[in-house]
Amino acid sequence: MTTHWMLGPGAIGRLLAHSLAPFVEVAVIGRRELPTRQVLTTPEGEARDQYLTSLAAKQLVANAPKPPAFVHITTKAMAAEAALSSIASLLPPSTPLVLWQNGFYAQPRITQTWPGPVLCATTTQGAYLTGDDGVVHAGRGPTFIGDLDNQHPGLAEFLAALLSEAGFPATAVGDIRSRLWQKLAVNAVINPLVALHGVRNGELRGDAYSGRVVAVVKEVAAILAKEGVVPPSGSEGEAGWLALVWQVVENTANNKASMLQDMEAKRPTERGAILGPLIERAERHGLECEVLKGLNAEIEALENSYLS
Numbered sequence: 001m002t003t004h005w006m007l008g009p010g011a012i013g014r015l016l017a018h019s020l021a022p023f024v025e026v027a028v029i030g031r032r033e034l035p036t037r038q039v040l041t042t043p044e045g046e047a048r049d050q051y052l053t054s055l056a057a058k059q060l061v062a063n064a065p066k067p068p069a070f071v072h073i074t075t076k077a078m079a080a081e082a083a084l085s086s087i088a089s090l091l092p093p094s095t096p097l098v099l100w101q102n103g104f105y106a107q108p109r110i111t112q113t114w115p116g117p118v119l120c121a122t123t124t125q126g127a128y129l130t131g132d133d134g135v136v137h138a139g140r141g142p143t144f145i146g147d148l149d150n151q152h153p154g155l156a157e158f159l160a161a162l163l164s165e166a167g168f169p170a171t172a173v174g175d176i177r178s179r180l181w182q183k184l185a186v187n188a189v190i191n192p193l194v195a196l197h198g199v200r201n202g203e204l205r206g207d208a209y210s211g212r213v214v215a216v217v218k219e220v221a222a223i224l225a226k227e228g229v230v231p232p233s234g235s236e237g238e239a240g241w242l243a244l245v246w247q248v249v250e251n252t253a254n255n256k257a258s259m260l261q262d263m264e265a266k267r268p269t270e271r272g273a274i275l276g277p278l279i280e281r282a283e284r285h286g287l288e289c290e291v292l293k294g295l296n297a298e299i300e301a302l303e304n305s306y307l308s
Contacts, residue, residue, distance in 0.1 A: 013074030056065030077273030103273030202253025
């Protein structure tokens, strides 16, 4: 059996591990070991036990295990490069990496520096942790896989087929760069707002928050129009982006978004990887982005309140 390493035992990393474990050898790798008995709660509320190999990165370096077939980097965006560096000495330079980060920060940086194939994945699967031994699969959604330069379509197709067989529906695509921007657009609306207000995704549909959703979408749509990125539905402009956001909100209504999970755990958020690229592109194109800058400032202030 091939071996897949999940570098970063967060919600998506553990959800991937649970999905793939019946089909391939899986190891979940983090800064410390987790309990081997892990519990997955399905969207229908069913609890499923599974025993997963959990290792600390230091153990790997000390024991020099057989290299994996794939390394899935499932850390936060700003930690991806450091996580890869911690195990890079164990990996043949041809080892395929799969990046599962939000935003558009780690993907181009690692693609430029890693000598082997670098696949990028974008997913609307929703998941959140319930401690060291539990993950809740809060909402199902499609996953798309490809590389930024479209040089490894066969590898992307192989991995997408494996994930789909494992109940994690995935499709290999040649336009992953645009899809990462599309996911970034959705994250830039949902993540900051649910984090600031302490609500689950579905609550954004209410009167208390829907106006802020529309205001953020307006700025995001203008920025992505300048970048030549359109919503995946093919519809254009602000209406298309708003429809996409509401669709994801509906599909992940019970999900606790990653930025909210970070705030509740008093961890640094991914605001730099999610809001940062949009603000940078807005300034490059001479566009106003006061709403996005305001969200970034609000989140920064909250982070500082518990990190300082």
